[in-house]
Amino acid sequence: MRAQKYLLSSIAVATLFTALGAQAQWVMVARAVAGRVERMSNQSSNGAGYDVATVVLMANADKVYQTALTSLKTNHPEITINSSDAKKREIKFSKGDQIASLQATPLSDKLTQLVIASNLTPTQDATPVVVEGVMKVCKQMNVVCTLANQ
Secondary structure, eight states: OHHHHHHHHHHHHHHHHHHHHHHHHHHHHHHHTTTEEEEEEEEOTTSOEEEEEEEEESSOHHHHHHHHHHHHHHHOTTOEEEEEETTTTEEEEEETTEEEEEEEEEEETTEEEEEEEEEEOTTSOSOOHHHHHHHHHHHHTTOOOEEOOO
């Protein structure tokens, strides 16, 4: 009976250390790509499509969310904030017929994944709005971000 308890506790400790080690490795990988903006977009022949940009920031997710929300409210009168959810750290906004969403997801206490996605419309120019949005948040957070080579 004692050997069985010892074995079970050893397995539990080993599992805990394995899980912590895997998480630590994942955070190290995320930190290695911090500041690199990745973009994905697709536009059909009729002009409709999507545009998405992501970046990992060395910053607190709540602060990233609050910075983005404040910036949208104060620096962009042409943008309408349709909804904001501090608990999910998500903002839905629009500019004319273009709609977009922003979400700041915590990866750790001081590491955040920022995702901005929008639709592309037939009347919209090719300006990468989501990339510009990510870069503005990076600048306001005093984080150096660069567009990854596509």
